[in-house]
Amino acid sequence: MIRSTVAHVDLAALQANFRAIQEFISADRKGPPRIKSVNCPAPSIIAVVKANAYGHGSERVALALETAGATMLACADIEEGIVLRRAGVRVPILVFGALSVSDLDGLFEFSLTPTISTPSAARAVQAAAARQKTRAGYHLKIDTGMNRLGFRHDNLRRTLPELLASANLSLEGVYTHFATADEPGHPLFDSQRARFESALDTVKELTGAAKAGHDDFSKVLRHACNSAALLRDSRVWYDVVRPGLLLYGIVPPPLASTIPLTPVMSLTSRVVAVKGLRPGEAVGYGSRFGAQAPTTIAVVPAGYADGLDLRLEGRGQVLIRGRRAPIVGAVSMDMMTVDVTGLEEVAPGDEVVIIGRQGEESWQHIDVREMAAAIGTIPYEIVCRIGSRIERQYSAT
Numbered sequence: 001m002i003r004s005t006v007a008h009v010d011l012a013a014l015q016a017n018f019r020a021i022q023e024f025i026s027a028d029r030k031g032p033p034r035i036k037s038v039n040c041p042a043p044s045i046i047a048v049v050k051a052n053a054y055g056h057g058s059e060r061v062a063l064a065l066e067t068a069g070a071t072m073l074a075c076a077d078i079e080e081g082i083v084l085r086r087a088g089v090r091v092p093i094l095v096f097g098a099l100s101v102s103d104l105d106g107l108f109e110f111s112l113t114p115t116i117s118t119p120s121a122a123r124a125v126q127a128a129a130a131r132q133k134t135r136a137g138y139h140l141k142i143d144t145g146m147n148r149l150g151f152r153h154d155n156l157r158r159t160l161p162e163l164l165a166s167a168n169l170s171l172e173g174v175y176t177h178f179a180t181a182d183e184p185g186h187p188l189f190d191s192q193r194a195r196f197e198s199a200l201d202t203v204k205e206l207t208g209a210a211k212a213g214h215d216d217f218s219k220v221l222r223h224a225c226n227s228a229a230l231l232r233d234s235r236v237w238y239d240v241v242r243p244g245l246l247l248y249g250i251v252p253p254p255l256a257s258t259i260p261l262t263p264v265m266s267l268t269s270r271v272v273a274v275k276g277l278r279p280g281e282a283v284g285y286g287s288r289f290g291a292q293a294p295t296t297i298a299v300v301p302a303g304y305a306d307g308l309d310l311r312l313e314g315r316g317q318v319l320i321r322g323r324r325a326p327i328v329g330a331v332s333m334d335m336m337t338v339d340v341t342g343l344e345e346v347a348p349g350d351e352v353v354i355i356g357r358q359g360e361e362s363w364q365h366i367d368v369r370e371m372a373a374a375i376g377t378i379p380y381e382i383v384c385r386i387g388s389r390i391e392r393q394y395s396a397t
């Protein structure tokens, strides 16, 4: 049994996107040569699969990315990491989130790599690793201006020595996160880059001085790039990049990209009923869409419980029979209504494309950026919200 509203996830497209990004970052870099290696090897990719792989389904997506060559995956919290391990992921998994109030045992049981972003998390992970009689590799997060998580860039000499001296912790990566990578020309981006580079120098110096002496800075992975930063400036590629959205075939607005990417997810449904409205009648909660003339309405069994935003009313469109049909009347919990007046013979069973393509013309494609722009949000929110009631159908890899 399968509902008529289905999210199709094209794993071959996902893998092709991964390879296209890899190709892109293998191209010659601008800017000064890298410190670590005269040969300047291309950065590798930490594939970001947090939030159920941006709604695409983290288990299948993670395994497909691993097959495509991802050397590390990243997720938001320990619980997401456990889901990935249980699905059979073998490559290292970096947990981005703060760990101060988490149950840390999962880190060890499922070999997850924590981010340490506060002194208290450092102490908690050190204590847990000591209890487990093991050494935990970790990535250190530096706050260079996002002012969310991370050790402040400007007082590392005070805050880091205790962490770097922790007997059961070993430093494997140092990273930061940009606040304005998708705002071309925003000056904070360059400030963050400068602060990160100076922080790297400080971390290098402090690891050299740390008594434990087990952290070899030349093996430490330096990283900073989300999708937008990756597109914006090759000087911040460092050793590894961390794209999320690009992997799913979506370029973060307002940026454009020459990387050949294919959207990974499409969302389709079927017309379940067709209804005629007489002039003066209205459809749905609030009776907001009134018919001036005889109007034909198709009912589509997907609503806000499936993640379709209420603001699509009067703003969004779907494709039926290769034509665009506006979403009219209130989006309700389990269904929405579209105006198919004048479209030939729309009938129950007809395919409805909510996100994706129905035909070859450019207007026969409703992409996530378009939908996000229509309702004043970002593509991230659209894909992450695709509901748990919707089955993800995976194309073979």
Ligand SMILES: *Cc1c(COP(=O)(O)O)cnc(C)c1O
Binding pocket: 048, 050, 096, 177, 225, 226, 227, 228, 242, 243, 244, 245, 246, 252
């Ligand atoms: C989500 C996230 C990313 C990926 O961001 P995209 O904009 O989807 O590429 C990278 N790094 C961190 C720390 C993140 O939280």
